[in-house]
Amino acid sequence: MAVLWQCYGNRWTRDRDKLPRHSSVTAMAPDRIQASSSNSPTKKPTSKKTKNPGLRKRQAEWKQQLPSPWTVNEMFTHPPYTSTVATKAAKADYHLTDEELRTLPHETRPSDHIQPMKLYSSDALFNLARDKSFYLKTPLVVCGITYHTDPGPAGTASGSVAAISIAKPKKELKWMEDERDPQPPPLVVSKYEPPAEAENPDPPNIIWTSTQLPKVGSESDACRAYCVEPSEIADLVAASHWIHFETVSKRAVNLHGGFHAHRDFVKRRRNEEKQQLQKKYEGTYDTEKSDFEWSPHVRQFHESCGSPRTDVNRVAVHLPIERVCMDDYGTEWEWLPSWGYF
Structure with missing residues (x-):
């Protein structure tokens, strides 16, 4: 004799007496439920569009074409009136890696840490970040400013007419305040x-x-x-x-x-x-x-x-x-x- 299964909530039972008389749950065998769900229309998987196709390939090529690391000269100093940036800020504000920074001349200064402090020219950092953004076909973002048009090399007049958007400014450092x-x-x-x-x-x-x-x-x-x-x-x-x-x-x-x-x-x-x-x-x-x-x-x-x-x-x-x-x-x-x- 076949046994009729019924569903109460999310639980299957053969005991009719445990179901409330006012329940409107439709009785159905478990094997029929699986068949019914398999007949329902399913959505075709959609492929996620890549925002910047080929980016990984260009990133690898960018690393390969980087110039050789700068030959360290502990006596090197930047010319007078040069605006400089320390390593930590160069990475955060110009979005450059250690490997990329090693290609730039830098001035060495004593610091409170074991390793001496390295100072890079802000113009050189800007130009390297600009070259990187062109190569990778990504927006140029420097110090919270996104450039929507080419600003030109650092120190040129074209930077004054570049279209930009400014991110929410970071909180000013205590010593600067x-x-x-x-x-x-x-x-x-x-x-x-x-x-x-x-x-x-x-x-x-x-x-x-x-x-x-x-x-x-x-x-x-x-x-x-x-x-x-x-x-x-x-x-x-x-x-x-x-x-x-x-x-x-x-x-x-x-x-x-x-x-x-x-x-x-x-x-x-x-x-x-x-x-x-x-x-x-x-x-x-x-x-x-x-x-x-x-x-x-x-x-x-x-x-x-x-x-x-x-x-x-x-x-x-x-x-x-x-x-x-x-x-x-x-x-x-x-x-x-x-x-x-x-």
Whole structure:
């Protein structure tokens, strides 16, 4: 005798008494359900369209045609006024890989980490990212800006008429926010009066700020950089924990007897520190290096600042020093974060 199966909810049963009398579920044998479902029309699988056909092939070809890695030169420096970008930002903002970055010249700077910091020209990064986008047939996206038309090589006028769209801006880094709008505001004294007793007159058009320093910093930064005592900038410290470096620069030049006397003062301080370090590290294999460390604000500035600029009319600053090995040429003192500049 055949057994009639019935469905109650999602459960099959042979017991009619367990089904409620008001149930409207249609009874059907299990084998008939499978046959019924197989007869229902099915949708044909659709192939997913590729947004950029052939992209993987072009990516492989792009890697093969990359130029040879740049021959590392630890003494290499970018030309003056070059805008530079550190490795981490180069990858994030220009969407370049380590392999691609190795093809570009870079400047080496000491850092807080074991590995030295590498700085690339922002123009070179832009041009490489542009070439890559042309080759891969992908949009050029640099620093959150998407270029819908060719902007041209970096530094050309065509970039000003390129069609772009701007992504939601990233949150400003803390040190940049402090640099733009230090709170509480530092005391700024813009007036400078040359000392009457100066032996040599000041040069015209003095450049008060250093390319090695941000706009503001800590009290210890200011005292180190401009060879002043805390008591000599007590009014600045009382106003804010942010010290305006240009104000300190003008005050130091006045206190030390003028532009040239201040430069000589910085040189004497540096020579004194050399002698102290030589005595401290005598008979050891440790690196002779200044004990002074910049504040986090200044260190973060060094990670993104461009190449240092030297000018005969720029106020001297007392940078930390370190004795470095020059291979066959012995050792030499280096001013941190860059060699050979005030």
